[in-house]
Amino acid sequence: MFKSMLIKEFLLVIRDKHALAALFVMPAVFILIMSLALKDVFNEQKAMLSLAIVDQDSSETSQEFISSIQGNKLINSKLLNVDDHKGVDQQNVQFLILILEGYEQEENKQLQIQVASDVSQTVLLLFKAQMMQIIMQQKLASLHSLQQSRAQQMGFDIPDAVDINENDIMNIQYAKLSADEKPTSTQQSVPSWIVFGLFFVIIPMSTIFISERKQNTLMRLSTMNITIPALFAGKIIPYMIINQLQVWLMIAVGMYIVPLFGADALTIGGSVTALIVISFALSLAAIGLSILIATVVDSVEQATTIGGILNVLLGAIGGVMVPKFVMPEFMQEFANISPMSWGLEGFLDLFLRKGNLSDVLNEVLALTLFGLVLLFIAAIIFNIKIRKVS
Amino acid sequence: MIKIDKLCKSYGEKKALDNLCLDIKANSIFGLLGPNGAGKTTLISILNGLTTFDSGQIQIFDKPLSKYIKDIRQRCSLIPQSLAFYDNLSVKENLDFFAGIQKIATATAKKNIGYAIEINRLDSMLKQKAATLSGGQKRRLNIAIGLLNNPDILFFDEPTVGIDPESRNEILDTIRSFKQDNKCVIYTSHYMPEIEKICDQVAIINAGQIIKQGDICSMLEREMGNQLIIELYETPIAVLQECCELFSLLTVINSSCLQLASKKPEYISQALSLLENNNVKIKQVNYANTNLESIFINLTSKGR
Structure with missing residues (x-):
């Protein structure tokens, strides 16, 4: 019996181009795009600030300041002519630094800085920190050279200033990763889009289920002694297999396709068994939600609209669209109501934190319980509806 | 079964x-x-x-x-x-x-x-x-x-x-x-x-x-066996209704048709005599041609 149901569901999904696009193409494309778009987020060598400089002072101090900026790997800079009066927006940079005449001579002469209107607070803070670092080093160097010349006048030597390198004073290591490992955009984006993609079974599943209900195929199956649990099992098993195909296809995209476009390849750091277990649990949650929607709504149009909206909402709340770590604290708490968040946390434990089964057990239990409760509610509603139709 | x-x-x-x-x-x-x-x-x-x-x-x-x-x-x-x-x-x-x-x-x-x-x-x-x-x-x-x-x-x-x-x-x-x-x-x-x-x-x-x-x-x-259709030349309905009041087995269908709810010879003879006496001109007499639909309509419309 299940073999027949399995073959039937596979044939119906394979022949539905929209379903194939939603289940396999869309998440794979998302993984590719997001991995490439975010590939520099974890790249410390990548310039993150862009600025233009107008040097009206043309002094030794201003030249030193400019060369320090030009030597900073986090900053892309360009030097403008003094008669260039275009503002920061026209220069197509984030910041415009104007070094006024008298910068070297007058102690309280401020740098004039224009900030582009689309610069975030985080970028502004980073800019300030970099400027402070450059100016402080300049001031320290000047103080040191003053002390050196005074010491020479007094007939003794003091040692040269030591260059301060961040690697000499800080050892940065990501939790649960080895010393030379860093999280990559691929490790971050693949779990998100696996979770999102799995929930897209809502569309083909509810479409087929509603058609079966509308055409009285389900009623016919009831007269053939097919019980509601058997009927639901006949849906759950094929879609769990389809979900597994999705998971491994998306992992393959992350491992083999994404690197072809210059982004980092995905690696499965954690336990593969745990990965299979959590993807089955997530699958059960997605299928439970799909069957509930399919039993509650009355048309395919309603199912695709409600299913689509719900998917995007759960994704947005659950940290798929915007990572949870950039959300404010109350939103991070709120994100926990979304089953996508539970699934995502589980996948991140495995992909990012090299976790094992015990690390994802809470997520597995929560997702399984969520799926079972929804299936139970769906069975009750379905039973009432099929009796009404009869 | x-x-x-x-x-x-x-x-x-x-x-x-x-x-x-x-x-x-x-x-x-x-x-x-x-x-x-x-x-x-x-x-x-x-x-x-x-x-x-x-x-x-x-x-x-x-x-x-x-x-x-x-x-x-x-x-x-x-x-x-x-x-x-x-x-x-x-x-x-x-x-x-x-x-x-x-x-x-x-x-x-x-x-x-x-x-x-x-x-x-x-x-x-x-x-x-x-x-x-x-x-x-x-x-x-x-x-x-x-x-x-x-x-x-x-x-x-x-x-x-x-x-x-x-x-x-x-x-x-x-x-x-x-x-x-x-x-x-x-x-x-x-x-x-x-x-x-x-x-x-x-x-x-x-x-x-x-x-x-x-x-x-x-x-x-059974339904056909009990009914005869008497086809008439055009006659005022009032005259036909008067005949039906005098003989209860007759029913007016329209101004050129009556139904007789029996095929017993004595009733047929009585009905035809009555019509003749009232100057109703008879064209022909046929067995009623009924079907399931008319039985269905007849039965299900009762009591509505």
Whole structure:
């Protein structure tokens, strides 16, 4: 019996181009795009600030300041002519630094800085920190050279200033990763889009289920002694297999396709068994939600609209669209109501934190319980509806 | 084969079936007639175990339905009015699926699929997607699926809705052939000529009760046997109504037609004399030509 149901569901999904696009193409494309778009987020060598400089002072101090900026790997800079009066927006940079005449001579002469209107607070803070670092080093160097010349006048030597390198004073290591490992955009984006993609079974599943209900195929199956649990099992098993195909296809995209476009390849750091277990649990949650929607709504149009909206909402709340770590604290708490968040946390434990089964057990239990409760509610509603139709 | 005794079913305050009694014999094609909302669908749903009932007894194959529903279902099949199959599967894939989900041995399933294909003439379209079939072919596939468990009882719910006359006749021939294969068919339809054509037994259901049941031929004969139509030359209605008041077996149909509710010679003679005495000119006298439809309308319109 299940073999027949399995073959039937596979044939119906394979022949539905929209379903194939939603289940396999869309998440794979998302993984590719997001991995490439975010590939520099974890790249410390990548310039993150862009600025233009107008040097009206043309002094030794201003030249030193400019060369320090030009030597900073986090900053892309360009030097403008003094008669260039275009503002920061026209220069197509984030910041415009104007070094006024008298910068070297007058102690309280401020740098004039224009900030582009689309610069975030985080970028502004980073800019300030970099400027402070450059100016402080300049001031320290000047103080040191003053002390050196005074010491020479007094007939003794003091040692040269030591260059301060961040690697000499800080050892940065990501939790649960080895010393030379860093999280990559691929490790971050693949779990998100696996979770999102799995929930897209809502569309083909509810479409087929509603058609079966509308055409009285389900009623016919009831007269053939097919019980509601058997009927639901006949849906759950094929879609769990389809979900597994999705998971491994998306992992393959992350491992083999994404690197072809210059982004980092995905690696499965954690336990593969745990990965299979959590993807089955997530699958059960997605299928439970799909069957509930399919039993509650009355048309395919309603199912695709409600299913689509719900998917995007759960994704947005659950940290798929915007990572949870950039959300404010109350939103991070709120994100926990979304089953996508539970699934995502589980996948991140495995992909990012090299976790094992015990690390994802809470997520597995929560997702399984969520799926079972929804299936139970769906069975009750379905039973009432099929009796009404009869 | 099917015995129903004092069957009651209510939806809230509304009685769908009210002490309904029915006896359907084996190897017959049984027509179930009734206006919309009469209780036909409720009865078919109950007999297929899709709806529960409040009280009464149902025995199918001499077994109580409530207790042996699974066994009984294995020997019955419901062919719904809607096309209950998968448009995106081919004819063969549909047949394989519906055979596969029933607990039928592989060899038997193969044989049953062959029978369903042959009797519904689906051989030439096995690889065709169901969505691309014509209306008549879709109806035949719908019936073929119902034959996959080789049922002893087939329930047909308006199986010829929305198809052309040629396809309808083909389907009716197929259904008629089930009798030769010793199957019992319970057939509901609004098309009275269909019922007259294929059914040998009929029950008319109204307001949840059987108001007439029996053999179609004798039912028609009985209705026809008691009536004569007297065709007249155009006569004022008032004159005809006066005649009818004088002789209660006469009924006015229109200004050139009267109905006499008897064929006894003495009543015919009395009626004709009365008409002659009232200067009503008679054209001819014929037996009334009744049909199932007029019986149905006559019976179901009473009490409205």
